Amino acid sequence: MDNLSLTHKFFNSFNEDKLSYAYMGALSNHMVVSSINLIERNLTKDSGFKKLRRKLSFLMIESFQNIIRYGDEPANKELRYRKELFVVRNIGGTFYIGSSNLIENKKIDFVNAKLHEVNKLDASDLNQLYRKILTNNEFTKAGGAGLGFIEMARKTQQKLQFDFVKLDEEYSYFYLLIKVKCESAEPDDDLKMDIEWFKNFHTLACDEDIVMMHKGNFSPIVLDPVIDMVENNIKSKAINVQKLAFHVVLESLQNLSNHSLEFNDEKEAIFLISKKNKKHIISTGNFIKTSKIKLLKEQLDQIKNSSMIELKRNFEEASNKKNPDEKQKTGLGLLQIAIESNNKLAYNFIKINEKVSFYTFNVLV
DSSP states (O other), X not given: OOHHHHHHHHHHHTTXXXXXXXXXXXXXXXXXXXXXXXXXXXXXXXXXXGGGHHHHHHHHHHXXXXXXXHOOOOSOTTOOOOOOEEEEEEETXXXXXXXXXXXXXXXXXXXXXXXXXXXXXXXXXXXXXXXXXXXXXXXXXXXXXXXXXXXXXXXXXXXXXXXXXXXXXXEEEEEEEEEXXXXXXXXXXXXXXXXXXXXXXXXXXXXXXXXXXXXXXXSHHHHHHHHHHHHHHOOOSSHHHHHHHHHHHHXXXXXXXXXXXXXXXXXXXXXXXXXXXXXXXXXXXXXXXXXXXXXXXXXXHHHHTSOHHHHHHHHHHXXXXXXXXXXXXXXXXXXXXXXXXXXXXXXXXXXXXXXXXXEEEEEEO
């Protein structure tokens, strides 16, 4: 699937979501902090979720710790396997937090037993078990005697969904999904996502080699944590490629924010980073006024059909203009993306109705 179609497909797949976030790849402390910051920034305007911020942050950390605690890497580095996946979705009044990692088959009995034990207990029994483990110091190398699972169940007051999918004789995929509901949640809000959806999404994300996906509000308040996350987590052996990717991401996010149609002070859009043939594909998708398409398309077409010499000359002329208007600022950003990506741009406009269209844009770096 080409990335323009993929971006639109992902946007539609998360149509019901107020917020969607996915990260697949190696974990780092900075990535964890950036992820939590991104989710918290999205909650600042919604009074119904303010009470959940601390709880969600705790649960996200526990989910990351779960990947680290039980995750394994195959001894055979040539073996192709699905990378660790972390997902957060907000649908209605329910948040879903999913984690997936490779696990040695010999650990499964222990983990499976702990999860079944936790799911059989009510709130009072969970509190009692929690105190017992802390009092007796019943910790093990394999995950603190399931203390993290107990905390997840206590905080969410929900059963933990989980599954193990065998890869080979040594390893399996371990999937864990937790749900946390706010006070305004409708009875069926927690039926919108289950462990089967999560497993299928992991397969899709791996097939498309997704690094990161964020669908939600792209007003200026949420741009900083996205940029921060990308700057610290796009890795490359060649430092110039890493810097190049970051600059293109920065301009692409600005391009997205500038052109996104605003509803109720929010700019709903999607931002996607994937890989193809060892290169990064930066993709964005957002609603745009249909009346603005003609002018934007003319700018994009002109850039796409320009030589590198022409692009650099136009960029220099635009940079030297004093007090540029919005059109000139937008053109300057697009020129920079084209120059730094060697003009590997693609874009599309899908008409939604007479007033609104969906604008997809991607760049290969």
